[in-house]
Amino acid sequence: MSSKKKLTVKRLVIFLVISFLPLSMLIPILWAVYGEPLYSGKNEQLAVISYLTGVFGMMVPAVAHLITRLVTKEGFDNTYLGVHFKGKEGYWFAAMAVKLIEGWAGLFLLWAVFMKGTAFNEAYPNINMQNMGAYLLQLAASIIIFFPAFGEEWGWRGYMMPKLLELMPKPAAVIVGGIIWGLWHAPLTIAGHNFGTDYPGYPFTGILMMCLFCVLMNCFLTLVTEKTRSIYPASFIHMINNSLGAAILLTVFGSETAIKKVQELNSIELFFAMTCFTAMTAVISFVLFIKKDKSKIESI
Template sequence: MKKYIITILAVSWGLTGLIFLNPKTAINNFGLIMFIPLIMTIIFHKIEEKKTGMKEKILKKRFNRKAMLFGCLYPIVFVMICAGIAVMLGQGTVVLDKEPVVWIIRLLVTVLIGLFSALGEEYGWRGYLLPKLTSIYGKKKAVLLTGAVWSLYHIPVVYLLAKLTGLGNPLLICVIQAAVVFVSNFAFSFCYYLSDSIIPVIFYHSIWNTWNTAILGDIYTGKQGIVHGKIFIVNGEGVIGLAIAATAINYFWKQFDNYKIKNIA
């Protein structure tokens, strides 16, 4: 697993550096980094198949209703709680400049399109890294290690985007966002453990990206959402999001002992 982790981080960081050599096009192209986990995992799978003759069926594993409901509802509830707290604290103001029907249709379409980019990450993180680490170390240590790798993967692009957009202190934003990614991994991992399938997690990831950006703004580009305010504060990947995600850690930590996952120790 060390080779996989080192390779995926090196390639993603290297590609990030290349993309940001041209700041004018970086905003439109940084999303390509999301497909690095997918590509690297496919390569590692091919190498393993030659050695063992065993084929991985990451996308063919069945999922249950509970996992899908959690994956679809939890990110929406999380974002709405962030929005409510931001408004109550006077940190955000609701500005709806489109008809509700138009807004809902756009959200649904964006979620469906976002499934492809979510697959790019989840195929690697929860489809390969988490189950492999779980089979070696058990669920809890695997979750911690996966969260650490996922956070490190985000650091270069978040730092460089913060410098490019002037959203705030790049180092501070980078630290907060990395911490959010780490603690959010507990919920993502729980969603995976509910059924041993990444399909619900892919929906979770896409819905999270879509709702968080639409409601609370885009912490990567600085574009405001429906709740206008300082994005670094109100965003689900900002200060308020970190506080809420941190409060849920204990719940998910206890739940990891309650689910026996097929083919995973």
């Protein structure tokens, strides 16, 4: 291994240690203090504590990015903090639109697969101008989530992925990066985030599902980040994914019957229903990302 690659490995390890430690230490402490899982406990105080913990956790990778650059004297070139529109408009548009489309498609899938015998307008009677206004307000309000989303993205896509891409081929880097990102969520998953604690194979099934989801998301997020050389499109994708998915659409537009039928699903069934279109986006993104740039080949 060359000295340059050794330095890249060193920087990556430092970044990952700093990224993983805070949640790995904090969540067990909070669990011990409150005597129940942070994200599936009955204590009312846990709602606020869990939200603050989530926001804190999302900011940690950005802090790890900053500290690693300072400690290893890496400097601040290639930080992905620039804004590059020219020739990249399609990727910026995809960052704004794809997750919104996935959310609506997921809502239709829930009806088609899990609400048989229920007419569409019976399942979603609240799709009207008033509730569309509420949805648009939610879209506007979700900008608050942009900042913690940026915290994760500047760490994972702005630092981890470039380092992995230096060390291994693109396909391997995308998969390994997604798995690392998924494992970073493990303390949250064990504490009931995303899947709760009442499902077959807890918590290992949940950790596995989170790793799978993160690999799928990493395909799209890495594509737009590397193509635009900017972290902001991925931050918008992350923001929309966390605040405007099919689950939120269901609560805004769904009837009591529809919501009840979805609540009858276990968390793993719901996960697969919600990630069907994420998987389609991931496959397209993966192909586009690993595809060789013909213009670069011709110039060699």
